[in-house]
Amino acid sequence: MAGKGFVALKLDSVQGKEINKIFKTAGINCLTPSKYHVTVMYDESDPEIDLLKNMKTYTATITGVERLGKKGAKYEAIALILKSPEIEKRHKELKNAGFKHKYPDIKVHMSVLYQPKDTDQDIIELIYKLGVLPKTLKFGQEYMGTTK
Numbered sequence: 196m197a198g199k200g201f202v203a204l205k206l207d208s209v210q211g212k213e214i215n216k217i218f219k220t221a222g223i224n225c226l227t228p229s230k231y232h233v234t235v236m237y238d239e240s241d242p243e244i245d246l247l248k249n250m251k252t253y254t255a256t257i258t259g260v261e262r263l264g265k266k267g268a269k270y271e272a273i274a275l276i277l278k279s280p281e282i283e284k285r286h287k288e289l290k291n292a293g294f295k296h297k298y299p300d301i302k303v304h305m306s307v308l309y310q311p312k313d314t315d316q317d318i319i320e321l322i323y324k325l326g327v328l329p330k331t332l333k334f335g336q337e338y339m340g341t342t343k
Contacts (some may be wrong), residue, residue, distance in 0.1 A: 199314070200213045200245030200342045202289055204253060204334035206231035206305065217327055218307060221318050225308045233282060233305055233334050236289040239296045244293045252335040255279035255303060257328055258319045262311065263304065272306040273316050275323070277332065279303050306333070 206214075211228030218225040234256065254278035264271035286301045307319055322328060 198241050198341075199263075200236065200241040200294065200340040202246075202294070203214060203232040203234050203338055203340070204235040205336040205338070206233075207333040207335070210329055210332055214328060217322060218319070221322055222321050223308060223318060226306065228261065229331045230326050231305055231307075233277065233279075233303060235246040235282060235286050235301070235337070236294045237315075237342060238285050239297055239315075240295065242293060246289075246292065246339070249285075249337040250299075251281075251285075252333055252339075253279060253281040253285065253289065254304075255282060255332045255334060256302030256330060257323065257332065258272075260316065261304070261343075262316050263306070270309055271311065272312045273319050274304040274306045275319075275328075277303040277305060279301075281335070
């Protein structure tokens, strides 16, 4: 029986609705507020590792906007790049518990939308530079899933 290799934190629901309103007003076909999250671990082997329920909340500062993934791929995304020593620490805790992250390092980010149009990144960067997004985001409600 396979375990789980995807560990994520949900964005605070009030902030999710606020961010969604900003992006929708700008014409961005973004994710729904309940889909906003930070992936803390992505282990494709889906190991059977038992974790204690994590009730902590984490903060992150938005530091930029980036296009991630392969162009045209299902999970190509425009993401808010985040700085969070707390989330980076949680990533290390998960590695110490036995998870093996798919990538050499963690890039803390929150995807705004997948399969972006050519103009989406420019619009999201403008929104970021205008300073209308919250400066600090709150994440919690850690959950796990399979990577397949």
